[in-house]
Amino acid sequence: MYVQMNPTATSSNIDRVCALAASYQLKAQRTQRSGCNAIILLGSVEPQAVVRFRQLEGVNDVVEVNTPYRLAGRQVQPDATNVCVGDVVIGGNEPVIIAGPCSVENEASMIDTAVRLAELGADLLRGGAYKPRTSPYAFQGMGRTGLDILEKARQQSGLGIVTEAVSVEVFDDVERAADIVQIGARNMQNFALLDRAGRASKPILLKRHMSAKLDELLLAAEYILSAGNPNVILCERGIRTFDSHSRFTLDINIIPVLKQETHLPVIVDPSHAAGRRDIVIPLARAALAAGADGLIVEVHPDPDNALCDGAQSLTIEQFESLMTDVKFATSDKLFAGVVD
Numbered sequence: 001m002y003v004q005m006n007p008t009a010t011s012s013n014i015d016r017v018c019a020l021a022a023s024y025q026l027k028a029q030r031t032q033r034s035g036c037n038a039i040i041l042l043g044s045v046e047p048q049a050v051v052r053f054r055q056l057e058g059v060n061d062v063v064e065v066n067t068p069y070r071l072a073g074r075q076v077q078p079d080a081t082n083v084c085v086g087d088v089v090i091g092g093n094e095p096v097i098i099a100g101p102c103s104v105e106n107e108a109s110m111i112d113t114a115v116r117l118a119e120l121g122a123d124l125l126r127g128g129a130y131k132p133r134t135s136p137y138a139f140q141g142m143g144r145t146g147l148d149i150l151e152k153a154r155q156q157s158g159l160g161i162v163t164e165a166v167s168v169e170v171f172d173d174v175e176r177a178a179d180i181v182q183i184g185a186r187n188m189q190n191f192a193l194l195d196r197a198g199r200a201s202k203p204i205l206l207k208r209h210m211s212a213k214l215d216e217l218l219l220a221a222e223y224i225l226s227a228g229n230p231n232v233i234l235c236e237r238g239i240r241t242f243d244s245h246s247r248f249t250l251d252i253n254i255i256p257v258l259k260q261e262t263h264l265p266v267i268v269d270p271s272h273a274a275g276r277r278d279i280v281i282p283l284a285r286a287a288l289a290a291g292a293d294g295l296i297v298e299v300h301p302d303p304d305n306a307l308c309d310g311a312q313s314l315t316i317e318q319f320e321s322l323m324t325d326v327k328f329a330t331s332d333k334l335f336a337g338v339v340d
């Protein structure tokens with residue numbers, strides 16, 4: 001439910017709405033809607049309360065929200081959210097490209113790769129210092145040392161850092177080092193972690209669990225938004241289906257549906273969906289054609305010897321070719337098949 005204020009409502013009118021919300025134990029979040037102030041009420045609102053809100057001075061209307069994701073849905077906020085990291089705008093007019101290795105492996109390679117990716121036009125750098133691995137015997141990431149390396153890579157390349165927080169315990173360290181904190185697919189419903197992300201000062205990249213439905217993804221985002229962090233980016237990264245020709249199946253359908261349902265930016269990870277580098281570029285092109293606000297792709301200078309996810313990592317040369325496609329996509333030529 002949200003309370004729509006009149007254009008002439010004063011700040012003391014708004015304060016009175018918030019005070020009434022508090023008296024009903026409702027959390028009130030201020031926002032803008034149709035150029036006017038609005039107050040979103042979080043919690044269950046009794047019918048008598050609706051009447052009292054309606055009677056307050058400066059109130060235009062009290063509107064029922066029909067979706068369970070009140071803050072993530074377009075009903076309360078029709079305008080797209082732009083998440084900004086320095087000069088990079090995610091959810092704006094240009095697709096944003098996040099690129100880098102699956103994990104930080106060593107300082108020299110991370111810095112070299114970062115500088116190369118920046119030269120080729122990447123907007124942000126990815127790399128996991130903490131890795132959620134299926135097997136406890138697999139490489140788990142370099143941890144804090146990895147975060148220090150990422151900070152050096154930012155200094156050298158100028159690229160902002162996207163890196164994963166795998167638990168509440170490591171969140172403070174990751175938040176300090178990162179420009180965007182990633183929550184991985186396997187942690188999409190780690191509610192304690194989502195709550196911590198909601199209290200973070202940095203934007204959150206929330207990846208869809210491989211078995212999550214659209215409303216489960218949006219309700220996971222809702223945990224972060226309702227805890228106070230408005231800067232959430234959603235990421236489709238492939239779901240489990242019956243076939244095994246690829247690691248997962250990229251759910252292209254969800255891109256336009258998410259764009260209808262939510263104002264949050266939606267990016268796509270073709271690398272984890274594919275699990276094999278030969279189909280990453282076509283999937284990336286398909287994602288942009290379907291309306292994704294950007295891509296997160298794994299790139300490694302020597303993928304065959306990568307410590308993690310080498311099979312799906314693009315070479316630097318392949319990334320260069322992907323960037324050429326992205327430039328065509330933004331000039332509207334790629335998908336019309338018109339290449340001069």
Ligand code: PEP
Pocket residue numbers: 102128132183184185186207237269272
């Ligand atoms: C990753 O981005 O390296 C990763 C582990 O992704 P996901 O959580 O989507 O599997």
Ligand code: MN
Pocket residue numbers: 102103272298308309
């Ligand atoms: Mn990976």
